[in-house]
Amino acid sequence: MPPRLTAQDFDQELLILFDAYVHGDLDRRGFLGQAQKFAKAGMTATALLAALSPNFAAGQHVPPNDANLKTERVSYPSPSGSGTVRGYLARPASTGDRRLPAVLVIHENRGLNPHIEDIARRLALDGFMAFAPDALSPLGGYPGDEDKAREAFAKLDQAHALQDFLAGAAWLRSRPDANGKLGAVGFCYGGGIVHQLSIRLPDLDAGVPFYGNTPAPTEAAKVKAQLLVQRAEVDERINAAWPAYEAALKAAGVQFTAYQYPGTQHGFNNDTTPRYDAAAAQLAWSRTVAFLKARLGST
16 A cells, blocks of 8 residues: 655645645646646646545445444434435444433535534544534535535535534534533534534633634633643634634634644644645644544543
8 A cells, every 4th residue: 555645745835736626726627737837747637636635445444334333314304494414323332321411513515415414423532422513504405525515615604504503502502412512623613613603692601723723812711711722823714813813712712722833734633635734733632632522521
């Protein structure tokens, strides 16, 4: 098996182009056109895009049929009038009469793909009831193809999507097998949603945004949850707004801890792509699990 590619195998300008493509600032044709100058030694622009794109099998930690877990597809009503929101629920298989701490898992800007389902299973193995809604539910759900998911996400009504996540948080907290404590973990787009939940849910107990967009600094005083903020170092798009929001959180007396991981790219926790940084991801994840256990209770 060939060695796994890492961010260091790609020119930083190419990684910036890929980030623009991922976040909708550049379409596929635009990326391929600009990436062509990095094509060499038989590596076409199309091959570069494939190399940078997710490999879900390579990043799977917990098999879907793990005997230690109970997983199921569930749904709840959408308050935005778009029918129901589908999601993926993962819990420890054996809990007795114990009620579980609940964690809402919020995907990147592709919908509920296999990587996010794996994240939910990882949390379940650590004793949480993890629920990952699919914001693409009104458009048919995650289509099984990252390019199609990217196209669908561009059509998503973001105001409705936020309402769907708020409803998902309420649905999860109110389950009879939940212990009444609620946390949220999100990545990229999902990290931004965690920040939005933190200013809209005064009873959110813990929030862990990974490299997510922050609200306006004037909103910081609304945050009641404790936050664990995880950021990459090489992530100008996200990091530019952080100092002002950090200052606002401090001024408001919000309890938070923020880490920035040296040398890492946006998306460093996603082990399905070359931007993954194993050492930083493992440290960030261990901090995440410890924080959630401290704030939500542990089984």
